[in-house]
Amino acid sequence: MTQPTPYAGRPQMPAPGAPTPELRIARFRRHARRLVWCAIVLIAVAGAVGYFLGNLPAPFEDWMLLAAAGLVVLLLVVLPFLSWAGHTFTVTTRRVIERSGIFGRHSRELSHVRGYSIQERRGLGQRLWGAGTLTLSNGVDVPMRLTDIPSVQLVHEVLADQVEVNQILAHRDSQAYPGPPPPLPS
Numbered sequence: 001m002t003q004p005t006p007y008a009g010r011p012q013m014p015a016p017g018a019p020t021p022e023l024r025i026a027r028f029r030r031h032a033r034r035l036v037w038c039a040i041v042l043i044a045v046a047g048a049v050g051y052f053l054g055n056l057p058a059p060f061e062d063w064m065l066l067a068a069a070g071l072v073v074l075l076l077v078v079l080p081f082l083s084w085a086g087h088t089f090t091v092t093t094r095r096v097i098e099r100s101g102i103f104g105r106h107s108r109e110l111s112h113v114r115g116y117s118i119q120e121r122r123g124l125g126q127r128l129w130g131a132g133t134l135t136l137s138n139g140v141d142v143p144m145r146l147t148d149i150p151s152v153q154l155v156h157e158v159l160a161d162q163v164e165v166n167q168i169l170a171h172r173d174s175q176a177y178p179g180p181p182p183p184l185p186s
Contacts, residue, residue: 020169025158026091030148031131035084038077045069045077089146091158094166096136098144110136110144112159112166120156134159 049069053062087100098108110116115138122132132152136159137143149155 020093022095023093024090025093025162026155027088028149028155029088030084031126031129031150032084033125033129033131034148035081038080041076042073045072089149091155091162093162096144096146096159098146108144110138110141112162113170114138114140115163115167118156118159120152122152126152 049065052065056062056065082102086102088098090097090099094112096110096112100106116136117138119135119137120132121135126132126148129150130152131148131150133148134146134152134156135143136146146155
């Protein structure tokens with residue numbers, strides 16, 4: 001049994017009852033605008049070290065300057081970057097996955113088949129950067145907040161489409177499939 005040809009660029013719908021593979025649609029992190037301050041601190045520390053190295057007053061030595069600069073870079077640049085890089089959101093054809101953590105991993109999932117409501121919130125700063133916050137709530141579990149994500153309107157549309165497609169497929173697969181028609185008598 002073949003399915004009708006879908007629109008160009010869309011994958012074919014699976015036959016009723018056939019297993020569907022889980023495909024990754026999108027993977028993204030929070031907007032990188034919060035790393036602007038980290039970059040400014042890194043540039044300022046590099047400039048200060050370049051200026052003061054070899055020009056320190058008598059009680060201070062160069063190793064003290066380098067140690068202080070290393071500590072500032074670790075606390076104000078490296079740790080915020082690792083925190084940002086360690087928090088990802090993944091949208092697949094079956095679910096939304098939120099993973100966070102640098103050393104220990106924490107993961108949450110929300111299935112498209114169960115359905116959920118999508119609320120979009122965009123503050124003034126988020127609108128300037130094209131970002132926003134989505135809250136996904138299925139009414140049973142704790143709502144999943146996708147905070148400060150880039151291209152929030154596109155992600156909102158993709159999530160709404162995935163909920164609709166998964167509910168259509170679940171409804172279709174729940175119906176009794178009669179099987180192929182019997183052969184015509186000759």
